[in-house]
Amino acid sequence: MNLEQLRGFAEVALTGHFTRAAEQLHLAQPSLxxxxxxxxxxLGVELxxxxxxxxxxxxxxxxxxxxARRMLADAETARNEMAELAGLQRGRIRLGATPTLCTSLVADVLAEFHERHPGIDIEVMERGSRSLIAALMEGALDLALIVTSVAHGEARAVLDREPILSERLVVVSAANRLDPFPRSDSSQAVTLAELARVPQIAFPENYDLRVAMDTAYRAAGLTPRVAVEGVEMDAALRFAERGIGVAVVPAMVAVDRPKLRSTPLAGAELTRTVSLARRSDMAPTHASAALQAMTREVADRLSAADSATATLVRRVGAVAGSARSGA
Incomplete structure (x- = not known):
């Protein structure tokens, strides 16, 4: 009995079909x-x-x-641990991140990490912060980039949480249309009252950002004008480019988008903190520690004085020990 036989057995059991299992394993069906x-x-038995x-x-x-599944899992664990001993030549990281971070910070981090460590495979889970925390606690992730904002405060799950960036929210609108918030100083922030009067593109109700904005509007006694509701980030940005409405997005998302005009949103409370999170009872692997270091490096550049986001993104110092975090 060997691992290849057990892997083939487990795949046939999963698919209920030899041909489909062979395709998944990239084997010829007679070989399987x-x-x-x-x-x-x-074994002396029919399986x-x-x-x-x-x-x-x-x-x-x-x-x-x-x-068989347990033996295959143990073999994978052994491979990963031996890969750790070999340094960063090979290995795997299971990274979680929110949708807005995947389109900004995470894209920059992964591009540079892959250049330095091409042998490390990275599996990305894109979810809201609450779902990412649950996945961390279940052991389905090694590391997650989560956000905390005006909407959701401190967490219920005990994690090692390291805040790395504080990010302002901005209002994006079509650059080729009239500014919906005309003013002499283009850097002047938009108030919630001004924003509420302009047609908006709203995210799904379970979006962290949507929850934060709804909370802020309720606290101010305002009801926003909604042009389109329930769209994901990519669609919201496209709709804003076409002048369908404005959208409130994190500052990093709006960088390098020439078709969009970006205006800060007033209110110190309308910011969010980006944190690196992992389980406090699991020591980081060499690969995940390297990814954390790369994330801090990119965060330093985004908050540098000469960066495009310098006025909207602020570096937050590391917090030692485990903290309660959530989203």
Whole structure:
């Protein structure tokens, strides 16, 4: 019995079909059939009922499946730990990030990280901060970039949380249309009252940013004019470019978008903090520690005095120890 046989057995059990399993494993179907036949012969039992091309586990197969999956998981853990000993030549990081961070900070971080460490595979989960925290606690992620804002405060899950950036929110509008907020000083911030009177592009209700804005409007006793509701970030930016309405986005998202005019949103409370989070009971691997260092490096550049985001993004010092964080 070897790992390739167990991997083939587990894939056939998952797909219920030899041909589909062979495709997933990038094997010829006869080769996979021989692997399973050899495994059955070595174990002295039949693992599958075979009926007209479809297969189902026998009672012996059902007993073997959880053991096989455990053995394959242990083998993957062994590979990862040995890769750690080999340094940063190979390995894997499971990174979580919010949608707005994926289109800004994360894109810059991953581009540079891949150049320095091309052998490290990165699996990205794009979710809201609450879902990312849950994934961290379940062990489905090694590291996550989460946000805290006016909408959601401190967390319920115990994590090691390192705030790295404080980011203002900005209002984006079509650069080729009249400014919806005309004023003599283009750097003057837009108030919530001014914003509420202009047609807006609103994100889905479960978006962290949408929750933050709804909370701010309620606190100010305002009801915004909504032109379009429920769109994701890419669509919101495109709609704003076409003049359908304005959108409130994090400052980093609006950088390098010549078709959009960007105006700061007034109110010290309308900012968000970007934090690196991981489980406090799990030591970071060499690869994830390197990714954290790269994230801090990019954050330093984004907040540098000569950067395009200098007035809207501020570097936040590291917080030692575990903190309660959430979104």
């Amino acid at each position: 059939s021989r692997q399973i036949a050899t495994l059955e012969r070595d 599958f009922h075979r009926v007209r091309g479809n297969v189902a586990l026998t009672s012996a197969g059902e007993r073997l499946l959880p053991l």
